[in-house]
């Protein structure tokens with residue numbers, strides 16, 4: 218095909234003078250009939266990658282989209298620039314849906330957005346058959362393709378049925394698009410949507426304007442408030458919490474402290490949720506306190522910070538959620554407070570879930586990778602991008618680059634901690650182990666006669682907090698495991714062996730509170 222037609226469409230229809238990044242290559246590939254798997258960060262410009270081929274190829278392009286709001290936004294934007302686009306979803310009356318179907322069959326539509334559950338109905342497939350026979354199917358675009366992944370929290374079972382497109386219409390080009398790009402998800406998309414032979418287009422996932430900071434949880438609310446007051450007062454932000462209760466409590470508390478906060482979670486009724494979302498989008502400086510139910514399809518360019526009071530489930534989750542900050546390209550911050558208690562809770566969710574052993578194994582591995590990001594002494598961005606197989610230099614715009622963490626050799630201390638866990642029978646949590654190491658003869662210590670074990674009181678080199686930090690890092694390192702079936706009891710793993718035998722060294726990262734940015738943050 219003639220590439221200048223793509224440029225012409227880009228300019229005359231959308232008013233843009235040039236393609237961004239890989240857009241042009243994608244457009245040409247799909248317009249020429251090729252299949253594509255597009256991995257591009259949020260805000261990267263995925264829509265044009267199928268909208269322009271839709272206009273260049275004869276017939277109608279079918280766009281599968283998981284969210285009604287997303288469809289409506291896209292369609293009205295397209296209509297505004299004069300493109301014949303429409304959508305079919307459950308919000309339409311029967312008559313209106315009929316009308317759209319007729320328009321599509323008559324060749325009057327360039328793009329039709331449709332929900333996945335609708336697409337796979339016999340009725341809709343029948344329509345597609347007609348179009349196909351008439352040579353009037355331009356392409357299939359599958360937006361938010363990571364919804365096919367069972368590991369992610371956006372999983373939509375109906376997406377699994379989309380493989381039918383390849384079986385039924387093998388000649389029609391398909392393009393799947395997502396902003397989630399770890400190897401596992403990529404592989405799943407390719408396999409489940411039968412896109413193994415599709416060309417992959419992977420953009421850089423770096424969001425250079427986002428500054429990453431991850432702090433150990435101490436007094437999380439006060440830490441959050443200090444973070445907001447330190448440069449984000451009056452700015453729009455999102456605070457993610459893991460439970461509805463915590464969302465409500467945190468929002469109420471922030472309001473009490475004078476922050477314009479609103480709650481959002483799936484337990485609220487639809488009107489309340491819609492009203493809060495609306496205020497967040499329209500008013501300035503609202504802080505949305507939310508569960509992960511909030512976010513997908515929210516296109517607010519000036520979100521200045523995303524804070525996590527609880528660990529997400531994976532690096533992809535973290536990346537997607539933090540990616541909602543700074544879509545306008547201006548400086549933004551991603552801030553997270555985390556603790557081993559979070560980790561224990563997440564592992565409990567995984568282990569107690571209904572999923573099979575393999576699913577649990579993958580979920581645990583994803584959580585471990587996230588923990589690695591939290592505990593790294595190197596550049597956070599490098600680690601984050603490395604997870605998506607993207608190489609990067611230390612960024613100079615994350616907490617570890619800006620305030621390199623102090624590290625110390627803690628091999629000896631690590632051995633003490635590990636052997637203390639062992640000597641006390643691998644059945645106690647961190648608090649008790651620290652008491653034994655630091656020689657505190659608490660009732661529990663006496664009851665178990667742990668003041669008699671050889672590791673009692675040998676940990677003079679660190680204080681309580683230091684030992685807790687070390688234990689947390691041993692968990693992150695994998696030398697200690699947390700057994701939540703037994704109330705967070707610490708147990709040794711295989712990786713503890715080389716440490717105990719003196720065959721491996723252990724470097725500990727000291728917890729330091731990052732210096733303030735020069736403003737008095739006031740009291741919490």
Ligand code: ADP
Nearest residue numbers: 233235236237257258259260261262263264265
């Ligand atoms: P994504 O779906 O990847 O999050 P969008 O397709 O919504 O991103 O595009 C993000 C923004 O970038 C939109 O406002 C879009 O109009 C704009 N955009 C996309 N491609 C270009 C381009 N080639 N030139 C200028 N603006 C673009």
Ligand code: ZN
Nearest residue numbers: 596612615618
């Ligand atoms: Zn960095």
